[in-house]
Amino acid sequence: GAVVSQHPSRVICKSGTSVKIECRSLDFQATTMFWYRQFPKKSLMLMATSNEGSKATYEQGVEKDKFLINHASLTLSTLTVTSAHPEDSSFYICSAGTSGSFYNEQFFGPGTRLTVL
Amino acid sequence: DAKTTQPPSMDCAEGRAANLPCNHSTISGNEYVYWYRQIHSQGPQYIIHGLKNNETNEMASLIITEDRKSSTLILPHATLRDTAVYYCIVRVAGGADGLTFGKGTHLIIQP
Numbered sequence: 001g002a003v004v005s006q007h008p009s010r011v012i013c014k015s016g017t018s019v020k021i022e023c024r025s026l027d028f029q030a031t032t033m034f035w036y037r038q039f040p041k042k043s044l045m046l047m048a049t050s051n052e053g054s055k056a057t058y059e060q061g062v063e064k065d066k067f068l069i070n071h072a073s074l075t076l077s078t079l080t081v082t083s084a085h086p087e088d089s090s091f092y093i094c095s096a097g098t099s100g101s102f103y104n105e106q107f108f109g110p111g112t113r114l115t116v117l
Numbered sequence: 118d119a120k121t122t123q124p125p126s127m128d129c130a131e132g133r134a135a136n137l138p139c140n141h142s143t144i145s146g147n148e149y150v151y152w153y154r155q156i157h158s159q160g161p162q163y164i165i166h167g168l169k170n171n172e173t174n175e176m177a178s179l180i181i182t183e184d185r186k187s188s189t190l191i192l193p194h195a196t197l198r199d200t201a202v203y204y205c206i207v208r209v210a211g212g213a214d215g216l217t218f219g220k221g222t223h224l225i226i227q228p
Contacts, residue, residue, distance in 0.1 A: 043204075097213070110160050
């Protein structure tokens with residue numbers, strides 16, 4: 001399957017700072033990328049959908065001004081958690097979809113563990 | 118997307134076949150059944166998908182009932198590395214929406 005990477009894999013930051021997480025599709029062009037977060041012992045929850053060159057679409061309850069998403073190219077999307085607080089501590093996972101496949105399978109990155117002190 | 122129901126947990130002995138059930142009684146005619154798994158602290162991994170015919174790949178087999186209201190994922194020879202949470206998801210093929218994950222089944226392979 002296609003490979004999706006995330007960077008960093010783990011980050012610890014102080015409350016009030018901003019953190020940027022990168023998601024890259026390594027061997028295919030991703031017209032759509034998705035951002036999920038997962039709290040301990042919970043399922044993944046979709047946060048937003050980003051399409052290359054356009055504004056992201058956020059799920060209900062997700063603050064667009066707090067979670068800034070940029071999808072500047074077909075291989076890179078970034079999620080910036082602004083003014084992070086301890087309740088933002090979570091496992092953030094991206095996935096990338098390819099419109100070239102009829103099934104539009106999604107391939108997931110390895111995740112980024114964010115801890116806000 | 119249709120809702121799915123899975124048992125919260127299952128045990129299976131190493132080397133035996135693991136059979137994971139999923140109910141999706143409200144599935145629509147154009148919705149496929151997808152299976153993903155998530156090993157602890159990793160991103161989900163695609164396993165297999167199907168519409169109405171049984172499917173097999175190098176990882177698993179997918180058996181879908183004739184009425185399509187339920188399916189079973191089969192790992193033919195489970196290993197310790199197959200311990201993970203398995204998610205059954207139904208969705209329209211080619212859909213541009215993100216995936217809706219339920220609670221999944223925590224499969225524990227016992228040595």
